[in-house]
Amino acid sequence: xxxxxxxxxxxxxxxxxxxxxxxxxxxxxxxxxxxxxxxxxxxxxxxxxxxxxxxxxxxxxxxxxxxxxxxxxxxxxxxxxxxxxxxxxxxxxxxxxxxxxxxxxxxxxxxxxxxxxxxxxxxxxxxxxxxxxxxxxxxxxxxxxxxxxxxxxxxxxxxxxxxxxxxxxxxxxxxxxxxxxxxxxxxxxxxxxxxxxxxxxxxxxxxxxxxxxxxxxxxxxxxxxxxxxxxxxxxxxxxxxxxxxxxxxxxxxxxxxxxxxxxxxxxxxxxxxxxxxx
Amino acid sequence: xxxxxxxxxxxxxxxxxxxxxxxxxxxxxxxxxxxxxxxxxxxxxxxxxxxxxxxxxxxxxxxxxxxxxxxxxxxxxxxxxxxxxxxxxxxxxxxxxxxxxxxxxxxxxxxxxxxxxxxxxxxxxxxxxxxxxxxxxxxxxxxxxxxxxxxxxxxxxxxxxxxxxxxxxxxxxxxxxxxxxxxxxxxxxxxxxxxxxxxxxxxxxxxxxxxxxxxxxxxxxxxxxxxxxxxxxxxxxxxxxxxxxxxxxxxxxxxxxxxxxxxxxxxxxxxxxxxxxxxxxxxxxxxxxxxxxxxxxxxxx
Amino acid sequence: xxxxxxxxxxxxxxxxxxxxxxxxxxxxxxxxxxxxxxxxxxxxxxxxxxxxxxxxxxxxxxxxxxxxxxxxxxxxxxxxxxxxxxxxxxxxxxxxxxxxxxxxxxxxxxxxxxxxxxxxxxxxxxxxxxxxxxxxxxxxxxxxxxxxxxxxxxxxxxxxxxxxxxxxxxxxxxxxxxxxxxxxxxxxxxxxxxxxxxxxxxxxxxxxxxxxxxxxxxxxxxxxxxxxxxxxxxxxxxxxxxxxxxxxxxxxxxxxxxxxxxxxxxxxxxxxxxxxxxxxxxxxxxxxxxxxxxxxxxxxxxxxxxxxxxxxxxxxxxxxxxxxxxxxxxxxxxxxxxxxxxxxxxxxx
Numbered sequence: 007x008x009x010x011x012x013x014x015x016x017x018x019x020x021x022x023x024x025x026x027x028x029x030x031x032x033x034x035x036x037x038x039x040x041x042x043x044x045x046x047x048x049x050x051x052x053x054x055x056x057x058x059x060x061x062x063x064x065x066x067x068x069x070x071x072x073x074x075x076x077x078x079x080x081x082x083x084x085x086x087x088x089x090x091x092x093x094x095x096x097x098x099x100x101x102x103x104x105x106x107x108x109x110x111x112x113x114x115x116x117x118x119x120x121x122x123x124x125x126x127x128x129x130x131x132x133x134x135x136x137x138x139x140x141x142x143x144x145x146x147x148x149x150x151x152x153x154x155x156x157x158x159x160x161x162x163x164x165x166x167x168x169x170x171x172x173x174x175x176x177x178x179x180x181x182x183x184x185x186x187x188x189x190x191x192x193x194x195x196x197x198x199x200x201x202x203x204x205x206x207x208x209x210x211x212x213x214x215x216x217x218x219x220x221x222x223x224x225x226x227x228x229x230x231x232x233x234x235x236x237x238x239x240x241x242x243x244x245x246x247x248x249x250x251x252x253x254x255x256x257x258x259x260x261x262x263x264x265x266x267x268x269x270x271x272x273x274x275x276x277x278x279x280x281x282x283x284x
Numbered sequence: 285x286x287x288x289x290x291x292x293x294x295x296x297x298x299x300x301x302x303x304x305x306x307x308x309x310x311x312x313x314x315x316x317x318x319x320x321x322x323x324x325x326x327x328x329x330x331x332x333x334x335x336x337x338x339x340x341x342x343x344x345x346x347x348x349x350x351x352x353x354x355x356x357x358x359x360x361x362x363x364x365x366x367x368x369x370x371x372x373x374x375x376x377x378x379x380x381x382x383x384x385x386x387x388x389x390x391x392x393x394x395x396x397x398x399x400x401x402x403x404x405x406x407x408x409x410x411x412x413x414x415x416x417x418x419x420x421x422x423x424x425x426x427x428x429x430x431x432x433x434x435x436x437x438x439x440x441x442x443x444x445x446x447x448x449x450x451x452x453x454x455x456x457x458x459x460x461x462x463x464x465x466x467x468x469x470x471x472x473x474x475x476x477x478x479x480x481x482x483x484x485x486x487x488x489x490x491x492x493x494x495x496x497x498x499x500x501x502x503x504x505x506x507x508x509x510x511x512x513x514x515x516x517x518x519x520x521x522x523x524x525x526x527x528x529x530x531x532x533x534x535x536x537x538x539x540x541x542x543x544x545x546x547x548x549x550x551x552x553x554x555x556x557x558x559x560x561x562x563x564x565x566x567x568x569x570x571x572x573x574x575x576x577x578x579x580x581x582x583x584x585x
Numbered sequence: 586x587x588x589x590x591x592x593x594x595x596x597x598x599x600x601x602x603x604x605x606x607x608x609x610x611x612x613x614x615x616x617x618x619x620x621x622x623x624x625x626x627x628x629x630x631x632x633x634x635x636x637x638x639x640x641x642x643x644x645x646x647x648x649x650x651x652x653x654x655x656x657x658x659x660x661x662x663x664x665x666x667x668x669x670x671x672x673x674x675x676x677x678x679x680x681x682x683x684x685x686x687x688x689x690x691x692x693x694x695x696x697x698x699x700x701x702x703x704x705x706x707x708x709x710x711x712x713x714x715x716x717x718x719x720x721x722x723x724x725x726x727x728x729x730x731x732x733x734x735x736x737x738x739x740x741x742x743x744x745x746x747x748x749x750x751x752x753x754x755x756x757x758x759x760x761x762x763x764x765x766x767x768x769x770x771x772x773x774x775x776x777x778x779x780x781x782x783x784x785x786x787x788x789x790x791x792x793x794x795x796x797x798x799x800x801x802x803x804x805x806x807x808x809x810x811x812x813x814x815x816x817x818x819x820x821x822x823x824x825x826x827x828x829x830x831x832x833x834x835x836x837x838x839x840x841x842x843x844x845x846x847x848x849x850x851x852x853x854x855x856x857x858x859x860x861x862x863x864x865x866x867x868x869x870x871x872x873x874x875x876x877x878x879x880x881x882x883x884x885x886x887x888x889x890x891x892x893x894x895x896x897x898x899x900x901x902x903x904x905x906x907x908x909x910x911x912x913x914x915x916x917x918x919x920x921x922x923x924x925x926x927x928x929x930x931x932x933x934x
Contacts, residue, residue, distance in 0.1 A: 017744060017825040018881060020844045024740065024828060031823040042373075042412045046419065049377040073369040085881070086825050090745075093752060129627050132634040163879040167608035168636020193877035193884075197612075221868035224885070225875040248868040249845050281421040 007261065008268030010079065010242065011047040011276060013040060013057035018086065019272065020249070034273055040066035043273050044076060050279050053077055056156065056213070056270060058084050059147050071151050079154040079189065079211075080147065083139035085161065097130070104142045112145035133173040136161050137180060144184070154210060155181045156189040166197050171205060178208035189213065194224050195241065196233055206240070213270055216243030217252065218260045231264055238265035247275055254279045285327070287311045288480065289344055289388070291335045291375070292354030294320070296436055297393065301352070301473050302328060308477055315344050315355070336374040341382035348386065350480060353379060354393045359406040359544030362533045372409035373416065380420040389423035389486055391479050396430050396464075396491065396553040397544070404544030414489075423486030425479050427472075430493035430555045431503075434469025435579045441466075443540065445580060448507045454517045457525040457541075457549035460501035465493025465555045468574035471566060478564050485563060493555035496571040500549065506571055510580040522550060591617040592679075592895050595654035597645065597669055598661035599623035599632055602683050602710070605878065606658045607637045609887050612876045615895045620652030645672045654678060656706075656898055662753050663761040667692045674699055679706040679898045685770050685918060686911045688761035693915035697908045706897040708890075708904050709911035711774035713827065715889040717870045722831075722842045723779055730855045731835025734780065737813030739831040741772040742821040750795045763797025765790065766918050769817030772829050776815070777913040778905060779833075780807040786920030787930040793820045803921045804930075826881060 016034040021027040033039050040063055044055055056079040057063045067078055091100035108116060119141060120127060126134035136157075144155065157165075157177050165173045174190070181188040187210035192198050195214040199206060206212075216234065220227030222245050234241045243261035246269045247254060254275050261269050271279065288305060292298050293314040305312045306327060313329040324330050333340030335355045345351070357363060357371040383390055394414050397407030417424045433441035448454055475492050479485055498506070501517065508515035520528070526546045532539035560566060569577070594610050596603045599621045610618040621632060621641045629641040642648035656679035659669050666687050670680065680700055686709050687693040700707040713719060726734060745768075753759040760767060777783060785806040790798035800818035821828075831842040838851035845867040854860045874885035890906070897904040916933050924931045 015825065017823055020880070021828075022843055022846060023830060024742065027828060028823050038408060038412060039415070042415045045373055045377055045412070046416060049381060049416075069365070069369070073366045073374070093750065093754075094748075126634075129634070130631040132631070132636075134634075160879050160881050163877065163882075164604075164608060164635060167612050167876065167878065170634070170636040193879065197876065217868070219868040220872050222877065222880075222884075223872065224877045226872055249866060251866045251868045277419060280419055 007258065007266060008054070009047075009050070009052040010054040010056050010268055010270045011044065011052045012244070012270045012272045013043070013055055013063055014081070014272070015058055015060060015086065016273070022250070030274065035062060037062045037066040037069065041070050043276060044070050045074065046280050047276055048074060048076060050276065052271075052276075054079055054153070056081060058158070059143060059150070060084055060087065064147055064150065067150055075151075077153045078150055079156055080144060080150070080152045081156045081158055081191065082143045083136070083158055083161075084143060085158045088139060101139075104139070104146070107146045108142065109148075112148065116142050116145050132165070132168075133170060133176065136173060137176060140177070141180065152186060154187040154189050155184075156191050156211075156213070159191040159193070162190055162192050162198075163194060166192065166194050166201050169201050171201050171203075174202055175205055175208070178205070182208070187211070191244070193222055196225060196229050199233055206237070209240070211242050211267065212240055213242045213244050215245035216241070216261045216264055216266060216269075217246050217248040217257065219248040219251065221245055221248035221251070234264040234266060239267045241266050243269040246271065250274065255282060285309060285311050286350070287313050287329070287348045289313050289315060289348045289351040290354065291315045291351070292356060292393070295354060297432060297469065297472060298354055299436060300434065300469050301354075301476060304473050304477060310480075313344060313348060315340070336370055336378050338378045338381050341378055342385055345382050345386035345388050348388055350389050350391065351379065351383060352391045352393070352476060352480070356393075356410065357406070359404060359542050362537060362539055362542065363405050363544065365405060368405045368409045372406070373412045376413035376416040380416060380422050383422045384420070389483055390417060390425070391476060392417055392424060392426045394426050394428045396428050396555055397548055398428065399554040400547060400551055402547060404542070404547045406544045407547070423483065425485045425487070426489040427475065427479065428489065428491050428555075429472055430465040430467045430491075430553050432467050432469055432472055433574060433578055435577065436469070445507055445511070447540070448504060449511055449513070452516065454504055454515070456500065456504070456517045456519045457546050458519065458522045460504070460517065460519055461499050462549055463497055463499050463552040464503070465495070465497055465553070465557070466503060466571055466574070467492060467494045468569035468577070470577075471568050475560070475564060475566055478566065488559065488563065490560045490563070491555045491557060492560055493553070493557055494571060494574065495568040498571060503571075506575055507580065510575040522546065525549070591615055592898050593617050593619045593653065593655045594658060595620040595622065595639075595648055595652050595656075596658045596660060597622045597673070598659065599625070599628050599641070600660060603658070603660035604632070604635060604637065605882060605887065606660060606681075606891075607632070607639070608635070608878065609876070609891050610658070611637065613888065613891050613895065614875075615899070616891065619654050620648045622648045645669070646675070649673070649675060656681065656894075659683060662759050663766075664688050664759045667695055670696050670699055674703050674705075677703045677705050679894075680908070681708050681710065681894050682908065682911070683710040684774075684911070685761045685766045685915065686908060687915060688758065690912070690915050690919045693908070693912045697912050700908055706894070706901070706903060707908040708894045708897065708906045709774075709908055709914075710890065711771055711906055711911065711914070712883050712886045712890050713771040713829065714775050714778060714906055715886040715893065716844075717873075717885070717889070718845060718847060718865075718867045719775060719842065721865060721870055722840060722847055725840060725847070725849070726779055726833070728856070730838060730849070730851065730858055731833060731840055732837030734809075734811050734833060734835045736811065737776065737780070737831055737833045739772050739776060739813065739815045739829070741769045741815065741817040741827060741829045742824050743768055743819045743827050744822050744824050745819040746793070746795050746799050747820060748794050755795050755797055757797050760797070762918065762922060763790075763792070763795065764799055764817050764819040765801045765803075765921050768819050768827060769801060769815060770914055770918055771827060772815060772817065772831065773917045774906075774910065774914045775831065776805065776813070777807075777917065778910055780809060780811040782808040782913055783917045783920065783933050784808050785930055785932050786917060786924050788921040788924040790921065790925040798925070801921060801925065803917075805917065
């Protein structure tokens with residue numbers, strides 16, 4: 007069973023108290039610390055790093071890939087940054103801000119895409135907007151060796167609720183066209199299986215909670231686990247420590263029995279694992 | 285007799301440390317990249333290998349309870365990022381893994397550059413390495429020395445003394461007022477040996493500096509005095525120094541000035557001696573005496 | 586015999602919260618989304634592209650006539666809530682009101698009065714109260730594990746405002762206020778739910794960057810004698826989602842409520858709870874949601890909130906998160922603003 011490191015922004019996680027939050031946020035807001043976390047992760051057997059590509063993470067991963075070959079899984083788009091820009095600058099301003107980050111060649115390619123999709127974009131079409139944002143973010147980080155691209159869970163859950171299967175289909179198609187693999191992060195894997203149907207095969211990895219306490223396993227542990235067993239090798243387990251309630255490495259045992267392809271741990275779990283290894 | 289694995293044992297500090305290890309009754313086992321031209325005298329052992337390779341380290345750690353880790357990619361010359369990360373950071377994670385397997389403890393030679401708010405590649409990679417060592421749970425003591433000087437033909441200090449002796453006017457980066465605690469080589473070796481003898485100091489970090497706090501200008505003056513020449517300096521603005529260093533790094537394989545050197549010149553080195561004084565009470569050599577013992581003489585002028 | 590048909594629900598205001606509720610209404614088996622009301626051009630295409638399949642109307646009367654809802658979810662800007670309620674209650678419709686329910690106590694009371702007059706079920710969107718761990722904390726308090734509750738200390742922080750902001754949300758007369766009304770109110774609601782009617786408030790507010798208050802300190806006195814302090818700011822770094830904490834001291838122990846866990850310290854064993862420290866984690870609580878709309882937005886609490894409202898509509902029993910409770914919250918909000926403006930404590934009748 008493989009291991010991946012979850013580099014979601016530390017500001018997006020839950021903590022036991024405010025001081026713990028500030029400690030982790032302050033630490034992992036530094037590209038250097040993110041880089042160290044990746045090296046420690048590699049040392050404990052992590053083979054992939056899953057990250058929302060904000061500026062500090064991008065800097066850290068660019069430095070890392072100078073000398074290490076960890077697989078990068080990009081989670082796109084950066085919804086927190088987009089929503090913040092949306093409220094500060096409006097939709098057009100937010101999109102323009104991202105557009106201006108691109109290199110000239112990427113601007114042309116992305117601009118051409120936008121022209122083709124101008125109608126839907128102007129109508130604030132959900133799928134068109136999500137895909138264009140995702141594509142822009144990927145274009146902005148072309149120098150990173152991204153191997154897999156995951157749709158941001160905030161968009162995934164909304165799309166699942168609305169059963170917008172065409173978003174998933176098109177997302178997977180565009181990712182494959184880039185020579186990469188597509189993935190999903192969702193707390194609703196059973197609904198995902200229902201909405202995606204056969205399209206599920208287009209996704210190389212689906213990250214969903216898996217732990218013996220059923221924590222965050224929706225609708226319930228038994229239904230999720232039946233799905234995991236039915237699709238061996240497709241799912242990766244998140245929340246394997248049940249919100250920090252279980253210890254690593256012991257907590258790996260359960261997802262292993264489910265036939266999961268791997269598990270995803272965050273820097274807190276990584277710290278515990280590094281200190282415990284050996 | 286206790287074996288001690290030493291990485292970087294053939295460098296400036298290592299060349300002073302290894303004989304003292306022998307004199308103190310240890311058996312140094314040196315991990316080196318290539319066979320030495322002259323075989324090491326007994327009881328010194330030599331292992332050929334890469335400090336970033338876990339398997340090499342595991343073998344080198346057979347029957348070895350302690351490691352003194354000094355191997356580093358430094359800012360002595362142009363520093364390639366891939367090399368800096370691989371050697372400084374990669375060696376840290378490899379050593380951690382090997383020491384865990386062997387149950388060995390670590391004494392790590394770090395640098396004052398880790399305290400700089402904007403360190404160069406050397407300082408950054410050493411800081412990252414320190415973080416890995418400290419997070420690992422392996423018993424580790426970290427030593428962060430200030431500018432080390434002493435007899436011998438290598439090291440930053442010797443280059444400095446040579447420059448001082450040769451140039452009619454000595455260029456100084458910035459106003460030259462950044463402060464440091466130049467550390468005599470023998471004193472650093474004393475501290476390493478003292479820490480080696482005290483496993484209970486695992487988990488501690490020590491700034492190791494000499495007793496005298498001097499500015500860079502004052503250090504230059506002291507060197508000039510030791511070699512009997514007048515000290516004429518010209519202070520280069522930081523921007524000019526940085527640009528010059530940047531150009532030199534791109535033109536020369538071993539530039540006399542690097543961007544890391546410039547970064548190190550803009551802030552006082554922290555070098556807080558209190559922890560060291562509390563735990564080890566070392567006898568530290570004053571600068572004037574140390575310069576004299578370093579073999580500096582008017583012949584350098 | 587309980588009616589097995591899904592509750593027909595319409596959403597008024599198709600902004601961010603309207604869309605979230607729309608999705609939940611479609612996913613939850615006990616409800617049916619029958620319409621949106623939004624005057625913005627292109628709303629229909631925008632909503633349809635997200636899979637929100639209900640028809641979109643530009644006005645409430647048109648929606649009432651065509652969609653025939655049994656309940657409405659009012660997600661328009663706060664200052665419109667009273668007028669929208671009046672318009673909706675042209676017929677008896679159960680009311681779900683996004684928070685804060687009004688820009689003033691007078692309006693909140695008027696909305697409540699309308700709901701009572703029409704004998705409809707009602708609820709307010711203080712969604713954090715529906716977190717399983719918050720529910721558990723309240724249950725423990727109700728069980729009396731702390732004995733007589735004496736005091737509390739609470740915080741509510743988020744990283745949202747670090748510079749000037751535009752939009753109706755940052756205009757007091759439209760949104761009801763700043764951080765207190767729009768973010769800290771989540772915790773105020775929980776405090777009221779736990780400790781009862783607010784009696785007195787003493788507060789200060791500060792504006793860091795926006796046109797409304799960005800932080801506040803409030804001392805709160807409740808009818809039952811519990812006193813405590815809330816510190817709230819939406820200009821704190823480090824939290825993309827609301828970070829809250831409530832520490833409650835009683836004569837027999839202390840309860841520390843966090844996002845995903847409760848730490849309990851008891852001076853002696855009470856029931857199943859041991860003397861000394863123990864922890865209850867969210868993972869220990871029964872899982873009872875069928876859809877998680879993402880931890881970033883509110884996780885399972887939106888689903889539980891909807892279930893509480895739908896159950897109320899079906900059974901005729903008001904939920905705990907009713908507009909009565911929300912009116913108490915509105916009194917705290919207004920008390921904070923009044924006290925901050927005057928520099929004096931405010932007695933609340």
